[in-house]
Amino acid sequence: MKVCRRTTFNAAHRLFNTEWSDEKNLEVFGKCSNPNYHGHNYVLETWIEGEIDTETGYVIDLKKLKELVNEEVGERFDHRNLNLDCPEFKELKPSAENIAVVIYNLLRPKLESKYKLVIRLWETENNVVEYNGE
Amino acid sequence: MKVCRRTTFNAAHRLFNTEWSDEKNLEVFGKCSNPNYHGHNYVLETWIEGEIDTETGYVIDLKKLKELVNEEVGERFDHRNLNLDCPEFKELKPSAENIAVVIYNLLRPKLESKYKLVIRLWETENNVVEYNGE
Amino acid sequence: MKVCRRTTFNAAHRLFNTEWSDEKNLEVFGKCSNPNYHGHNYVLETWIEGEIDTETGYVIDLKKLKELVNEEVGERFDHRNLNLDCPEFKELKPSAENIAVVIYNLLRPKLESKYKLVIRLWETENNVVEYNGE
Amino acid sequence: MKVCRRTTFNAAHRLFNTEWSDEKNLEVFGKCSNPNYHGHNYVLETWIEGEIDTETGYVIDLKKLKELVNEEVGERFDHRNLNLDCPEFKELKPSAENIAVVIYNLLRPKLESKYKLVIRLWETENNVVEYNGE
Amino acid sequence: MKVCRRTTFNAAHRLFNTEWSDEKNLEVFGKCSNPNYHGHNYVLETWIEGEIDTETGYVIDLKKLKELVNEEVGERFDHRNLNLDCPEFKELKPSAENIAVVIYNLLRPKLESKYKLVIRLWETENNVVEYNGE
Amino acid sequence: MKVCRRTTFNAAHRLFNTEWSDEKNLEVFGKCSNPNYHGHNYVLETWIEGEIDTETGYVIDLKKLKELVNEEVGERFDHRNLNLDCPEFKELKPSAENIAVVIYNLLRPKLESKYKLVIRLWETENNVVEYNGE
Numbered sequence: 001m002k003v004c005r006r007t008t009f010n011a012a013h014r015l016f017n018t019e020w021s022d023e024k025n026l027e028v029f030g031k032c033s034n035p036n037y038h039g040h041n042y043v044l045e046t047w048i049e050g051e052i053d054t055e056t057g058y059v060i061d062l063k064k065l066k067e068l069v070n071e072e073v074g075e076r077f078d079h080r081n082l083n084l085d086c087p088e089f090k091e092l093k094p095s096a097e098n099i100a101v102v103i104y105n106l107l108r109p110k111l112e113s114k115y116k117l118v119i120r121l122w123e124t125e126n127n128v129v130e131y132n133g134e
Numbered sequence: 135m136k137v138c139r140r141t142t143f144n145a146a147h148r149l150f151n152t153e154w155s156d157e158k159n160l161e162v163f164g165k166c167s168n169p170n171y172h173g174h175n176y177v178l179e180t181w182i183e184g185e186i187d188t189e190t191g192y193v194i195d196l197k198k199l200k201e202l203v204n205e206e207v208g209e210r211f212d213h214r215n216l217n218l219d220c221p222e223f224k225e226l227k228p229s230a231e232n233i234a235v236v237i238y239n240l241l242r243p244k245l246e247s248k249y250k251l252v253i254r255l256w257e258t259e260n261n262v263v264e265y266n267g268e
Numbered sequence: 269m270k271v272c273r274r275t276t277f278n279a280a281h282r283l284f285n286t287e288w289s290d291e292k293n294l295e296v297f298g299k300c301s302n303p304n305y306h307g308h309n310y311v312l313e314t315w316i317e318g319e320i321d322t323e324t325g326y327v328i329d330l331k332k333l334k335e336l337v338n339e340e341v342g343e344r345f346d347h348r349n350l351n352l353d354c355p356e357f358k359e360l361k362p363s364a365e366n367i368a369v370v371i372y373n374l375l376r377p378k379l380e381s382k383y384k385l386v387i388r389l390w391e392t393e394n395n396v397v398e399y400n401g402e
Numbered sequence: 403m404k405v406c407r408r409t410t411f412n413a414a415h416r417l418f419n420t421e422w423s424d425e426k427n428l429e430v431f432g433k434c435s436n437p438n439y440h441g442h443n444y445v446l447e448t449w450i451e452g453e454i455d456t457e458t459g460y461v462i463d464l465k466k467l468k469e470l471v472n473e474e475v476g477e478r479f480d481h482r483n484l485n486l487d488c489p490e491f492k493e494l495k496p497s498a499e500n501i502a503v504v505i506y507n508l509l510r511p512k513l514e515s516k517y518k519l520v521i522r523l524w525e526t527e528n529n530v531v532e533y534n535g536e
Numbered sequence: 537m538k539v540c541r542r543t544t545f546n547a548a549h550r551l552f553n554t555e556w557s558d559e560k561n562l563e564v565f566g567k568c569s570n571p572n573y574h575g576h577n578y579v580l581e582t583w584i585e586g587e588i589d590t591e592t593g594y595v596i597d598l599k600k601l602k603e604l605v606n607e608e609v610g611e612r613f614d615h616r617n618l619n620l621d622c623p624e625f626k627e628l629k630p631s632a633e634n635i636a637v638v639i640y641n642l643l644r645p646k647l648e649s650k651y652k653l654v655i656r657l658w659e660t661e662n663n664v665v666e667y668n669g670e
Numbered sequence: 671m672k673v674c675r676r677t678t679f680n681a682a683h684r685l686f687n688t689e690w691s692d693e694k695n696l697e698v699f700g701k702c703s704n705p706n707y708h709g710h711n712y713v714l715e716t717w718i719e720g721e722i723d724t725e726t727g728y729v730i731d732l733k734k735l736k737e738l739v740n741e742e743v744g745e746r747f748d749h750r751n752l753n754l755d756c757p758e759f760k761e762l763k764p765s766a767e768n769i770a771v772v773i774y775n776l777l778r779p780k781l782e783s784k785y786k787l788v789i790r791l792w793e794t795e796n797n798v799v800e801y802n803g804e
Contacts, residue, residue, distance in 0.1 A: 001231055001234070001235075001263065001264070001265050002263065002264040002265075003230070003231065003261075003262070003263045003264075004261070004262045004263070004264075005260060005261060006259070006260040006261075006262070007260070008794070008795070010708050010709060010710055010794065011708050011709060012682035012706070012707040012708050012709040012751075013709070015458075015459065017457060017458070028458060028463075029458075030465065030749075031748065031749035032749060034749050034750060034751070034755070036682070036750070036751035036754040036755050037682040037707055037709070037751050038680050038681050038682050038709055038748075038749040038750060038751065039680060039681060039682040039683070039707070039708055039709005039710055039711075040680055040709055040710070040711050041710050041711045041794050041795070052229075052231050052232065052235070055151060056149075056151070056162060056163075056227070056229070057149065057226070057227035057228070057229030057231055057232045058229055058231060059231055059263075061162075062261050063164060066260075078701065078708075079700075079701030079702060079704050079708040080704060080706070080708060081682075081704070081706035081707050081708065084706040085704070085706050092459070093458070093459035094459070095454075095458070095459030095460055096405070097403055097405065097454045097459055097460060097461055098454065098459045100403070101403075101454070124678070124680065124711050125408070125678070125711070126407060126408040126409070127405075127406070127407060127408075127464050128405070128406045128408070129403065129404065129405045129406070129461070130403070130404040130405075130406075131403050131404075135499055135502070135503075135531065135532070135533050136531065136532040136533075137498070137499065137529075137530070137531045137532075138529070138530045138531070138532075139528060139529060140527070140528040140529075140530070141528070142392070142393070144306050144307060144308055144392065145306050145307060146280040146304065146305040146306050146307040146349075147307070164347075165346065165347035166347060168347050168348060168349070168353070170280070170348070170349035170352040170353050171280040171305055171307070171349050172278050172279050172280050172307055172346075172347040172348060172349065173278060173279060173280040173281070173305065173306055173307005173308055174278055174307055174308070174309050175307075175308050175309045175392050175393070186497075186499045186500065186503070189419060190417075190419070190430060190431075190495070190497070191417065191494070191495035191496070191497030191499055191500045192497055192499060193499055193531070195430075196529050197432065212299065212306075213298075213299035213300060213302050213306040214302060214304070214306060215280075215302070215304035215305050215306065218304040219302070219304050258276070258278065258309050259276070259309070269767055269770070269771075269799065269800070269801050270799065270800040270801075271766070271767065271797075271798070271799045271800075272797070272798045272799070272800075273796060273797060274795070274796040274797075274798070275796070283592075283593065285591060285592070296592060296597075297592075298599065320765075320767045320768065320771070323687060324685075324687070324698060324699075324763070324765070325685065325762070325763035325764070325765030325767055325768045326765055326767060327767055327799075329698075330797050331700065360593070361592070361593035362593070363588075363592070363593030363594055364539070365537055365539065365588050365593055365594060365595055366588065366593045368537070369537075369588070393542070394541060394542040394543070395539075395540070395541060395542075395598050396539070396540045396542070397537065397538065397539045397540070397595075398537070398538040398539075398540075399537050399538075410660070410661070412574050412575060412576055412660065413574050413575060414548040414572070414573040414574050414575040414617075415575070432615075433614065433615035434615060436615050436616060436617070436621070438548065438616070438617035438620040438621050439548040439573055439575070439617050440546050440547050440548050440575055440614075440615040440616060440617065441546060441547060441548040441549070441573070441574055441575005441576055442546055442575055442576070442577050443576050443577045443660050443661070480567065480574075481566075481567030481568060481570050481574040482570060482572070482574060483548075483570070483572035483573050483574065486572040487570070487572050526544070526546065526577050527544070527577070551726075551727065553725060553726070564726060564731075565726075566733065628727070629726070629727035630727070631722075631726070631727030631728055632673070633671055633673065633722050633727055633728060633729055634722065634727045636671070637671075637722070661676070662675060662676040662677070662736075663673075663674070663675060663676075663732050664673070664674045664676070665671065665672065665673045665674070665729075666671070666672040666673075666674075667671050667672075
């Protein structure tokens, strides 16, 4: 049985490889390399797989999952500049893929090991990524 | 090849463990334990996995799948109180997880064994569960 | 300039005219008259019309509007049975239309008179009503 | 890590088995067998599974994936009659399932073999199919 | 008080001015002039403005409105070719604008004169038109 | 008759009143005043009101409207920092309200005077503003 809580956060970011010239960055990342940043309304789906607890009928209390996601993800990234404000992206490019990995790694240790975790992250209504830790 | 039909039903429910005190129920289920019930617009995705029939180009006729889902799920649960009107939830708490299990068990025997079945149920636009019978 | 904040609440209700027979109620309200209630995920759009404040760039602070809507509407109706728990619907049938009127009348006195108010309420993804106080 | 690009195309089609009588076609395909065609706004999700490239933070550049999908799918099927204009459906019935298979077979050879490919195709907001090549 | 019922229909169409050359048609209508037609999933919002009936709490019974729309619009246009199957578009180009006018004119005489009617029609998720009879 | 084209752009911004202290800015704008910016996926609905042209069936060619919006709005604001990159917001706070006014003023002179123009701008899925030039 899998369950999911959907949440959102709004952040600025920029894609840029410091080892490349500005020309190469523009060629590869296009408008995403704009030095003054742009931003997104990220939509995060946190999927948990586990057994139903017969006492509650829940796999996990989705209210508590929401609180956990808000503490670990919302307070870190909402209304922030991922490149400048967030040490997680000091070295790592804040692509949707890497943001999903970072979120997975933030939530995984906070969840009991009996649960499987999958992160699905929408960067725009047309772009989405999914990561299960492998 | 997987195919899916999306349908909806509207129902009232309440989450309550009869072996617990009212205080414990309120602590665990919060507003979901309100004695006079609340309700949801459930969105049901019925996913079928199978081979394409070369005569029709279909895995299964989605119009017939829609009729089956309406007979087995819509007529049972739409505009009902899951706790009071539906014997399926006499003993079982009508959490989204358990509703998905009940729907799976209602549809599974009505479908040919060559098909795999997955139930995805949205309780709100932010909460969703998925069950494949395992 | 118009601005809007979208919020949601989940509630149970029943449509029933106490001056009519059960047969007439069933004929007019169909499944909506089920004595044990059913429910919906209501989506509420609160639209405010006014001038932009040059100091803030806002017509109204949407965070404060959200808090007002949660206090006046969310705390009253979310996870409630509109017929049984809410004195507003003691005499009044909780149709989407009447719920919109009640919400309008709750919010109107809490907003400065310089603002126009329009309430748009989705009962399902296919049914929606709109009320501007007239 | 999986990533997806969502695109759309609008096309006419008709479901009809040339080996059957008109009566049998009507019985099986219903309104979908209308001789003058009907149409859909197809929504295509192209899912790619692979490793993150550390230089870019991407699994695949979604702008390039979008261009590939537009070349291979958009230019072939958008604003076309699938039965009359598209040789891919000369013999094959243009059901959502078969359209997904055709799109998979068009895109698969254009993608590096290190990538897994899954096609998800929405025919309407209620009907969706998914194909992973198996 | 305004109320709305959302419905859908799927149809093929083509935009073509018979008084123009093929070149001019292609120049003005682009891919929309493809001689073999293309198609859309049209989403229709039927808005009615009127007073709340105190006996029912309804402006109009949305189940009955749905039936009326299905009779007048669904049975005429769903799974049809608007140019070939529908006499309404013998002379009239089936642009979204003209389809909205035709639907307005079909529904207006079937509704009591006390109601105002507005038709909103989505041709794609990005194109929408609205007509109030004026 | 009204017609609308929906488009999107992604941008970074920050709300800050230079005449206020940092404390007052934080108090009024909250997380929106973060000095390193955050961002949004803006969804823009450009509504045009006018008469149907009988030669085309169009009020305005929505493909041309899309091109106009991309030239005037997309090229200016997409993947930009509204505060730093866009002279329009040198003095003006880039609230959703003000962005809508700026977009209205950019498009109005490019449209024939026979058309009425309304701008609807979604900043998030829950916040939306609308401006008609008055």
